[in-house]
Amino acid sequence: METKATTEAGLIARILAGEKELFHELIRPYERMVYLTLLAIMKNEAEAEDAAQEAVISSYRHLGSFRGDAKFSTWLTTIAINEGRKRLRKAKASAEDSIEEEVEGQEGDYTPAPLTDWREVPLEALERKELREALRTAVAELPDLYRHVFILRDLEELNIEETAQAMGISVSVVKVRLHRARIMLQKRLVPYLKTTAPARRGFFGRAL
Amino acid sequence: MKLECKHVWEHISEYIDGAVDAKLREEIERHLEHCEICSAILDSTRNILVLTADDRTFELPVGYSERLHARLAKELEEADKEPRKK
Ligand SMILES: [Zn+2]
Secondary structure (H helix, E strand, C coil), X not given: CCCHHHHXXXXXXXXXXXXXXXXXXXXXXHHHHHHHHHHHHHCCHHHHHHHHHHHHHHHHHCHHHCCCCCCHHXXXXXXHHHHHHHHHHHHXXXXXXXXXXXXXXXXXXXXXXXXXXHHHCCHHHHHCXXXXXXXXXXXXXXXXHHHHHHHHHHHCCCCHHHHHHHHCCCHHHHHHHHHHHHHHHHHHHHHHCCCCCCHHHCHHHHHC | CCCCHHHHHHCHHHHHCXXXXXXXXXXXXXXXXXXXXXXXXXXXXHHHHHHHHCCCCCCCCCCHHHXXXXXXXXXXXXXXXXXXXX
């Protein structure tokens, strides 16, 4: 039985050899990923879609330069990120600078929010529409640096190394940003979970 | 050494990813056994990640795939007329 990787490598070889219609098949499993990557960068559905199309076309045009040593998904994500960055640069000359200059060490409270009876929250709570809505909003409102890493890792489910590779940053930077993004979301979403812990119970007195 | 809650929170993301070493993992797990607060924080964070990965949370625009493949088909057609770029 062929693994996904060998099927993919085979597809790529055939496309490059002239069976270009197969590119439709090659890209299909990653359509969602390309769109979400660009949504994370563009923060606008129409722009993300437009950029996603452009990124896919670009990946077709440059398929010959794909090296088998990286995963196709990582390579494709890198192209998508570059497309998004290019557009942001064009849209706002200063946008790129502010994105790149945002630094890790900034002040911030990355402490999760306590809640007591999460275990009592029925699973159906997760099915609630407003929770999904709140999550989408919270993700959209994450600082750019954190959102990009979070989307690649937790939405597209790339691993830490792949995320680092696609974004051109180190593994340790990915870990820091991911941690902060997750804690920020946990904090933001606690109010949407059934009940939060009342402060008077003095958890911190007990904990520390 | 008894692990403090704050210490658990600092490692929560790596713990979820299974990226903490065996010793720390054991310490965290021992802490979680008796600490409801950290357990709840861990569970809620995990559930948020489950919800994030759920296809229904972040949906694609209606017709996205059709439009993408139509655009691609056009590109493939045009590529016939000129040689592929390197
Ligand atoms: Zn604790």
